Amino acid sequence: MTTLTNLTAACEIGANCYLVEVGAVRVVLDAGMHPKVDGKGALPLYELLDGRDPQCIIVTHAHLDHIGTLPILQQQFPRAEVVMTQGTAEVGNAMLHNSVNVMSAKRMEDGVEDYPLFTHGELEHVAMNWVQRPYDVPFRVGEGDEMLVTLYDAGHILGSCGAMLETNDGLRIFYTGDVQFENQSLIGGATFPDHGVDVLIMECTHGATERDRHYTRERELDRMTRAIRNTIEGGGAVLIPVFALGKSQELLYELGKMKESGRIPDVPIHFGGLGAKLTQVYDRLADCTPRLRPGVRVKECVETVPLPKDASATMLPSPGNIYLVSSGMMSPHTLSNRLAGYVLPHEKDAILFVGYSDPDSPAARIKMAGQGELVRLGTRADRGQAYPVRCRVESYDFSGHATREALLHYAKRLKPRQIVLVHGDTEAQEEMRELLEKWVPGVPILLPEPGKSYPLGE
Ligand SMILES: [Zn+2]
Numbered sequence: 001m002t003t004l005t006n007l008t009a010a011c012e013i014g015a016n017c018y019l020v021e022v023g024a025v026r027v028v029l030d031a032g033m034h035p036k037v038d039g040k041g042a043l044p045l046y047e048l049l050d051g052r053d054p055q056c057i058i059v060t061h062a063h064l065d066h067i068g069t070l071p072i073l074q075q076q077f078p079r080a081e082v083v084m085t086q087g088t089a090e091v092g093n094a095m096l097h098n099s100v101n102v103m104s105a106k107r108m109e110d111g112v113e114d115y116p117l118f119t120h121g122e123l124e125h126v127a128m129n130w131v132q133r134p135y136d137v138p139f140r141v142g143e144g145d146e147m148l149v150t151l152y153d154a155g156h157i158l159g160s161c162g163a164m165l166e167t168n169d170g171l172r173i174f175y176t177g178d179v180q181f182e183n184q185s186l187i188g189g190a191t192f193p194d195h196g197v198d199v200l201i202m203e204c205t206h207g208a209t210e211r212d213r214h215y216t217r218e219r220e221l222d223r224m225t226r227a228i229r230n231t232i233e234g235g236g237a238v239l240i241p242v243f244a245l246g247k248s249q250e251l252l253y254e255l256g257k258m259k260e261s262g263r264i265p266d267v268p269i270h271f272g273g274l275g276a277k278l279t280q281v282y283d284r285l286a287d288c289t290p291r292l293r294p295g296v297r298v299k300e301c302v303e304t305v306p307l308p309k310d311a312s313a314t315m316l317p318s319p320g321n322i323y324l325v326s327s328g329m330m331s332p333h334t335l336s337n338r339l340a341g342y343v344l345p346h347e348k349d350a351i352l353f354v355g356y357s358d359p360d361s362p363a364a365r366i367k368m369a370g371q372g373e374l375v376r377l378g379t380r381a382d383r384g385q386a387y388p389v390r391c392r393v394e395s396y397d398f399s400g401h402a403t404r405e406a407l408l409h410y411a412k413r414l415k416p417r418q419i420v421l422v423h424g425d426t427e428a429q430e431e432m433r434e435l436l437e438k439w440v441p442g443v444p445i446l447l448p449e450p451g452k453s454y455p456l457g458e
């Protein structure tokens with residue numbers, strides 16, 4: 001019998017982790033860290049692994065909600081083979097070392113006593129056991145070679161993959177991880193299998209979002225280009241809060257093209273920190289990872305002015321400058337949060353959002369606020385200093401996740417015997433289930449509850 005156990009602690013985009021068991025073979029898919037919970041509560045339900053070794057841990061990509069607690073899982077199960085792509089290994093290493101720094105700062109500033117959950121030294125030690133696997137080449141897992149695993153390019157960020165698990169008796173389980181089927185600026189769309197899947201374990205981040213029928217990425221880029229040009233020509237500064245991994249590299253490349261073509265003035269772009277470190281990894285792997293434009297290096301397309309290392313440094317935004325800074329959700333104690341306090345009250349300035357914001361985040365509060373309303377930039381809506389929104393505020397859709405229509409088309413093309421929905425809040429999962437019941441009638445749809453086990457493929 002083949003079973004799936006959901007080790008994610010709640011029905012949401014939290015600490016992603018799933019256990020697939022086929023007889024004696026146990027494979028763990030992802031080892032995430034909850035983005036909003038501090039301390040040990042950020043871990044998946046590792047206690048349900050019962051101290052029994054998984055043979056293999058597959059990490060689909062280097063966002064922390066998929067790789068953030070891998071070192072802890074490895075310390076518990078040092079014999080498990082840990083598999084990921086080269087891109088995920090290199091990006092993941094930088095992400096996890098940065099996470100140690102963030103956790104240590106939280107221990108100092110917010111008194112989170114469990115932090116850091118692991119040290120730089122412990123990370124270096126476990127990372128030596130990561131096995132890098134190429135896309136599209138099957139490999140065996142388990143002592144009696146009980147399972148065949150193949151990684152496919154997921155088009156989400158550098159190194160991202162979906163994983164096909166094929167059991168000895170021929171059951172084919174495909175886990176999408178986070179997927180984008182459309183081309184982004186640097187990373188091309190997913191190259192997933194389009195047949196021969198019995199069980200599809202699918203993310204549904206955008207399950208509750210219907211995209212505008214007239215949407216194109218070019219149109220969004222045009223809107224953004226105009227906003228930047230108007231703000232700069234009107235004597236303002238542009239603040240773009242951005243995730244360090246993925247969105248930063250895509251956006252930086254686009255800003256370079258806007259400047260080169262003269263669509264925006266030739267003004268300084270301030271960029272640094274983790275985003276710059278990860279851009280170096282993107283560039284270093286430009287020739288050996290799948291790219292839309294093979295060999296193109298971001299650093300050669302656009303010049304940047306390094307940011308101060310310390311988010312509390314006294315840099316002020318000044319007119320005629322672009323600031324591409326993290327965090328994307330303007331979390332407290334980050335540079336984008338600090339700069340927002342200066343930009344918000346200034347009519348000539350602009351804040352341009354390019355990604356998802358959690359409803360509790362300062363970024364979401366700014367997006368929701370009307371002109372002239374007060375917003376607070378602390379951890380909660382009633383915390384921190386209040387600022388009036390007088391600057392231009394715009395949002396663009398450059399998602400690294402598939403639209404729900406793309407997911408529905410994919411499910412329909414595959415015609416699996418069973419679909420399992422993960423990586424979405426309850427609303428997204430419920431809406432996706434309703435739609436799938438119409439798109440693929442008769443196919444059982446499973447929304448796995450946290451901590452529970454389910455038979456697969458029956
Ligand atoms: Zn992701």
Ligand SMILES: [Zn+2]
Pocket residue numbers: 013063065066178423
């Ligand atoms: Zn994710």
